[in-house]
Amino acid sequence: MTAPPIVLTRRRPLSERIIESALFLSAVLGVLTTAGIILVLAAQTFEFFFEVSPIEFLTGTKWSAAIRPYAFGILPLVSGTLLVAGIAMIVAVPLGLLSAILLADYASPRVRTIVKPMLETIAGIPTIVFGFFAINFLAPQILQPLLGKSNIGTFSALSGGIVVGLLVTPLIASISEDAMRAVPRGMREGAYAMGATKFEVVRKVVLPAAVSGIMASIILAMSRAIGETMAVSLAVGDKPQLTFDPTESVQTMTSFIAQIAIGETAQGSIQFKSLFAVGAALFVITLVLNLISGWVVRRFRTVY
């Protein structure tokens, strides 16, 4: 009649512990990836610095990896990258923020059902398509008629920047919209009760309260724009030059890496090693931006 005794063991069964270890190993893969990236970039960059001094690399104003005399001063690639990313931000910040505000505060459910999927569609288009759009439509059919064929070619920082701006707009829009939606309704209603118009509510209540998310979205978009490769490789050309003239053809850090990888560059050559050095610089720049973005979120977050 007595029930069988229930045996309670303190130790967890072996199978449970094996499973936990396996799960932990998967979680550690990310650290291995990071370590791999840093090791590979550091080792090859170190070798590169045997042939080109770090000072020349970081402060040189001439980059010529293909044509003699070779010069490996990264500033032209950095200026090209910043020029394209800067133009992209001029396009993406207003478009992204205004769309986010529209979605968070103005849009009726009907408008939302049109705008949301549209932004997701833009985010889902492979970036190479934007590059194709830049050289086949934007440059020849919009920019050249507008600015004159003698002033702007098929390849320019301007057309590259515009398409990169378009492709990072959804990123700004969706992160900022999330931040604005997280602002409690009560704060908005308080402002309305004081007699504020909708625009005043947005400007004086919603935007200040959501500022950490908005700033983070802009920094992340900047980092995406700096790291974008395919659209930029097609659109901006391959002329490394230290200029801030948007109508010029430039070369970015990413498009240089792509160019070397496409070309028949001998492994172990100085050009090939320079690819890793530029990669290392790119990695550091985007990592710093991402860390700043994370810091901004933590530092300026308002908890309700």
Place this chain on the structure above:
Amino acid sequence: MTAAAPTATPPLSPIATPFEPALARRKLTGTLFYGACLAAIGILLLALAILLFDVLSRGLPWLDLQFLTGVPSRRPAQAGVLPALVGSLEIGLIVGLITFPIGVAAAIYFTEYARDTRLNRLLQTNISNLAGVPSIIYGILGLAVFVRLLQLGPTVMAASLTLTLLILPIVIIASIEAIRAVPSAQREGAYALGATRWQMVRRSVFPAAAPGIMTGIILAMARAIGEAAPLILIGGLGFVTFLPSPFSAGYTVLPLQIFDWAKRPQDDFASISSAAIIVILVLMLLLNGLALVVRARLSRHIQW
């Protein structure tokens, strides 16, 4: 009101005067701002429409059975996209198959097993930072580790492993969100019935989180198929006239085939490039549709 001196009180409260007459102007500002928001969305919508119209009008006439089943050729009229299409599908499939177990395992570890230790926090921060590393950097890592160190060479397998590392952080983050959304009553119910931790995860949490996890993985596969930058470094930009197999050298993918054709000056190559863009966009649409269907099917039995 505190400013009101006890002696001579002004006839009107000082804030009353600037308030009333400005209402019309404040409303106008609001309307103008709303107009700006609509204009931003309008510009995005227009850009998307022009992009799609341009691609469709160029590419559709070239999109026929011969294009879909043919191989690349120096004559645009005879060129086809089959090797690139097969390459993309193979890579998408392999990436999905590898990413699924690892990504889900890591996400389960972080949500269900990891205690709040410094190591676990570091692992998680690392994952979110990896999600911000430019894709071309993963190409450099893949070149050094998979192509050279593991001697895989420029193959579909090396490309798949590289893209797996690229999308793992995204899959892990999406899966963590899906698992966190499962109510804790699910877990407590399983424990109350005497389940071990793993039994609880496998029978209770995982089925409930499956719709979110599967959606995340399918969208990540779409991302892998659309992402070409790392593959430039893994030898993906070749003139490939055969169907690639996972471990033998030589393959290409749709975005790189588009890149290759788009770079050529002849107009006809721009047209077949557009046709290939249509193929990849349709592929993206199909994968997004698949994600919706899978989500709907898996969440049929879930009621909270």
